[in-house]
Amino acid sequence: MKKILTLLGDYYHNHDIFFKTLEEVLKPFLDMKIIDSTVENFLNHIKENPSFVVIARENRLNPEDEDIKTWMDDYIEQEIVRYVEKGGVLLSWHSGLAGYSPDSSYIKLLRGYFKYHPEKQKEVRYYSKDLFLDKKIDFKIVDEQYFVECDEKNTNIFLISESIDGRSIAGWTHNFGKGRVICLTPCHGDGLKDKNFRELLIRIITSIK
Numbered sequence: 001m002k003k004i005l006t007l008l009g010d011y012y013h014n015h016d017i018f019f020k021t022l023e024e025v026l027k028p029f030l031d032m033k034i035i036d037s038t039v040e041n042f043l044n045h046i047k048e049n050p051s052f053v054v055i056a057r058e059n060r061l062n063p064e065d066e067d068i069k070t071w072m073d074d075y076i077e078q079e080i081v082r083y084v085e086k087g088g089v090l091l092s093w094h095s096g097l098a099g100y101s102p103d104s105s106y107i108k109l110l111r112g113y114f115k116y117h118p119e120k121q122k123e124v125r126y127y128s129k130d131l132f133l134d135k136k137i138d139f140k141i142v143d144e145q146y147f148v149e150c151d152e153k154n155t156n157i158f159l160i161s162e163s164i165d166g167r168s169i170a171g172w173t174h175n176f177g178k179g180r181v182i183c184l185t186p187c188h189g190d191g192l193k194d195k196n197f198r199e200l201l202i203r204i205i206t207s208i209k
Helices: 015-026 042-046 074-085 105-110 189-193 195-205
Strands: 002-008 032-036 052-056 089-093 112-116 122-127 138-143 147-150 156-163 166-176 179-184
Touching (some): 002 015, 015 189, 015 195, 042 074, 074 105, 074 166, 074 179, 105 179, 138 189, 138 195, 179 195
Parallel strands (some): 002 032, 002 052
Antiparallel strands (some): 112 147, 122 138, 122 156, 156 166
């Protein structure tokens, strides 16, 4: 049984929508089990070396307050790095790229991070220039387009986003130690229901050995 450890949802992103998306796309795969964690027990679960970790949660716990608190400390960062180095697979998804310091061990592991998104959601095209997991990607959805900073020379770009607001990198992956890191910027809200996006998500998660 492959265990998929998840940490989903934050102030701006509903946990249940992310969880339902993963639950529905993985339902046909009887050899996979989702372990849905919280910020309080995530550390204990990742120490158990799951097959795959999905983080779709920004770092800030209270982004609207004057005194901002965060959930990821140095020790948690070190444990995430250790997990990947020893052969784990990490998917940093959408808000999992947001609110973390560019100088942190976590962002150095990801080799990229969220910078900003336009105020309003618009139609965004997501596409790959080359085959990714033996399939070409090209679809459009109304989405919150993430513009990111990415260390392009030290990772592999597999997805681009494009809209009237501009063009950005939307997906990248690289090996780290014995493990692998995957970063994916879509989707927000109704975009999570899109069959093309869900097919991409399935292909990413089921690519684990």
